[in-house]
Amino acid sequence: MRKSAAGLPAGAADDAAPSLRRELATFLILAFVVLPALLFGAVAAYGFVVWFLQILYLGPPT
């Protein structure tokens, strides 16, 4: 990872540390939108996998 003089991680053009607003927005979106979406997606995927396994191998749950 390239480091800037200040020791902060450097990314693309907007290298310098992001503003508080921006970081907060990222955090809120991650915590309240992405996280629930992932949770839902993971459970749904789990459900589908179990369902398909039931169709293919397991048969109806006992």
Add this chain to the structure above:
Amino acid sequence: MKRLLAFIRDLFLRPSARIGLGVLVVGGFVAGAVAWQGFNTAMEATNEEAFCLTCHTMRDNLLPELQKTVHWSNRTGVRARCPDCHVPHEFTDKVARKMQASREVLGQLVGTIGTREKFNEHRIVLARREWRRLNANGSRECRACHDYKDMDFDRMRPASQVAMRAAAERDQSCIGCHKGIAHQLPDLKGEHNPAFDTLVSAAAGQGVEEGDEYYAILPRPLYRDAALTQPVGTIEVAARVKVLETQGDAQRVELELWRKNKGYGRVWYSHFGLNIVSAILEKEISRDEDLVTVLEAREDPLTGLEWQQVKAEVWLAAESLLDSPEEIWTIARSSYNESCSTCHRQPDEAHFDANAWPGLFAGMVGFTSLDDDTAKVVLKYLQTHSADFRGTAHGADPTLGVVQTARP
């Protein structure tokens, strides 16, 4: 793509520059709690009866039926809601079931069972799925509310006691006996057993040699001509025929069967003295000497009736025959084991003789959900595996040897 990866990496690996760790932890905790609560709320909301009933097919067809039953309104005021019976109560199975519902949502959008007629037509398929599910899990959903271990059999109605005690002893699945407790039973008459489809496709792949013997897979109409226009009767399931020739989609076959020399003599049996129906001819045809040749006559000492061995050459549609009845018996055996074992152990096939089975069977078949065709196959199976045939290969002439003395 690369930028996306970099973005995700940064998202997780780059420490925050402005927000304090505490804020992150507290924020994350709150977000987690909210998400979890939201998830549970969603799971519960989709497990509400009201949610089930938002689909009009459910509200119009199933609700009015349930409302007539004890599970809707009763002395004790305990209600069974749709999900109590239909949605598994454990997490994994429940989630799987909810994902399975995606197919139901699709069905709703496409309108698979959008009208009462379509619903009634499709109903048996749906019911079979529920029966299969409840059979597999031992009716776990019913038992969340009423289980054997909590039942006081002495206080049941006398009619219930014997059956229910026996069921508890064997820890049987409720649905084996209690079908149609919440909704009308699907119309089973004229219903068609999906297992027969495999027979039909097996028969389609069956090579047929002229002069060899084959077995009819299902009841099929018989004709006098190769164009299949003049019907003469029907051949019954698993009846044995000899193929004489194939012409396009039709086959000329020889029937060599027995009949009672009485009345029209239109019911033909597979063996002398045994009421195993193999073909039923039209009454104008059965005495027609152009079609039917009498080979031999013999008196049945038990009934004093004269039996005639008769022969006829008739046409039937191709792809109706198999070279062995075993595949038919496999289907019959599993139907028998499944349908006739719910109240008592299914009797040994050879415990009764071929002429006793029809009466016994007729008295019992009403208790089961067998459709007409399957019931016929099962009866045929029982007769051909009855005491009369014990020790003889199927199809061998049971009148030779011990058979006559094996009858009561």
